Amino acid sequence: MADKDAVQESHNYHLDKPARNETFALKGSNSLDWGAKNRLSNIFAPETGRTVMLAVDHGYFLGATTGLERIDVTIVPLLPYADTLMCTRGILRSTIPPTFTKGIVLRASGGPSILKELSNEEIAVDIEDALRLNVAALAVQVFVGGEYETKSIHNMTRLVDAGNRYGVPVLGVTAVGKDMVRDAKYMRLATRVCAELGASYVKTYYVDEEFETVTASCPVPIVIAGGKKVSELDALTMAHRAIEQGAAGVDMGRNVFQSEAPGAMIQVLRKVVHEGTPPREAHDIFETLKRKK
Ligand code: 5RP
Numbered sequence: 001m002a003d004k005d006a007v008q009e010s011h012n013y014h015l016d017k018p019a020r021n022e023t024f025a026l027k028g029s030n031s032l033d034w035g036a037k038n039r040l041s042n043i044f045a046p047e048t049g050r051t052v053m054l055a056v057d058h059g060y061f062l063g064a065t066t067g068l069e070r071i072d073v074t075i076v077p078l079l080p081y082a083d084t085l086m087c088t089r090g091i092l093r094s095t096i097p098p099t100f101t102k103g104i105v106l107r108a109s110g111g112p113s114i115l116k117e118l119s120n121e122e123i124a125v126d127i128e129d130a131l132r133l134n135v136a137a138l139a140v141q142v143f144v145g146g147e148y149e150t151k152s153i154h155n156m157t158r159l160v161d162a163g164n165r166y167g168v169p170v171l172g173v174t175a176v177g178k179d180m181v182r183d184a185k186y187m188r189l190a191t192r193v194c195a196e197l198g199a200s201y202v203k204t205y206y207v208d209e210e211f212e213t214v215t216a217s218c219p220v221p222i223v224i225a226g227g228k229k230v231s232e233l234d235a236l237t238m239a240h241r242a243i244e245q246g247a248a249g250v251d252m253g254r255n256v257f258q259s260e261a262p263g264a265m266i267q268v269l270r271k272v273v274h275e276g277t278p279p280r281e282a283h284d285i286f287e288t289l290k291r292k293k
Helices: 034-040 076-081 089-095 127-132 149-166 184-196 211-217 232-244 262-275 279-292
Strands: 051-055 084-087 103-107 137-142 170-174 201-204 222-225 249-252
Touching: 034 149, 051 076, 051 222, 051 262, 076 262, 084 089, 089 103, 127 149, 137 149, 137 184, 149 170, 170 184, 184 201, 184 211, 222 232, 232 249, 232 262, 232 279, 249 262, 262 279
Parallel strands: 051 084, 051 249, 084 103, 103 137, 137 170, 170 201, 201 222, 222 249
Antiparallel strands: none
């Protein structure tokens, strides 16, 4: 019990100061509940409002893809440089040290492997398990224009409803079928559908023309996937352009873990995303870090 003798009688109520009532800076997120905002703050660095997400969830339909054969060997050493890790619950429980305290974005949809129709996904995680794993957000694939478009959107809206009950944001991941045109018109459609139906933020691909119209017309933050492996300079240039044109970060996989120097790559990606370092300068730093290794 507190010692009554120590109770002080003088008080300072700071009557001259209005109560602080800060708005939450992340685009479109101010009306979310405290828990959801707190989780998003574990994804988007509050200092910059941006994120470097490391995506290693590819195995949920690809199996042990190049660079992810041994996540304990190749990915765990990169964790100190990621703001957030995007992975499946199987990898999280089996391989990621629970001492990793930054945000986990949990892959929450799945079903078909690369051998089948990929848009035919189901929800693959129960919200209770996601809470048990203390995740920062749930990620669900949305196949706008795909064969199972409605089903994938319904997966997302069900996860949004479940997430809203507990303050868990949902990341809508726009999946572009191989027969679809990857242009701004499609990305505007797909990202807006995700946002309108409740995604807290949306992942999409960068497009060379009019990407700024994709970010402008989406009322919540957009992060870009890296896509297939390109040169380090090209990947850094894409990230830089995306940020300049309104993206709130990257959710990159192959261009980090398939790089010739993944540790150097994610470090310079941070510089591009959080500090606006120009791509050539970032690439020079990459070369230096790579040699040091
Ligand atoms: C798989 C995903 C991946 O996380 C996404 O494709 C990001 O990885 P990459 O940068 O390798 O494209 O959502 O469907």
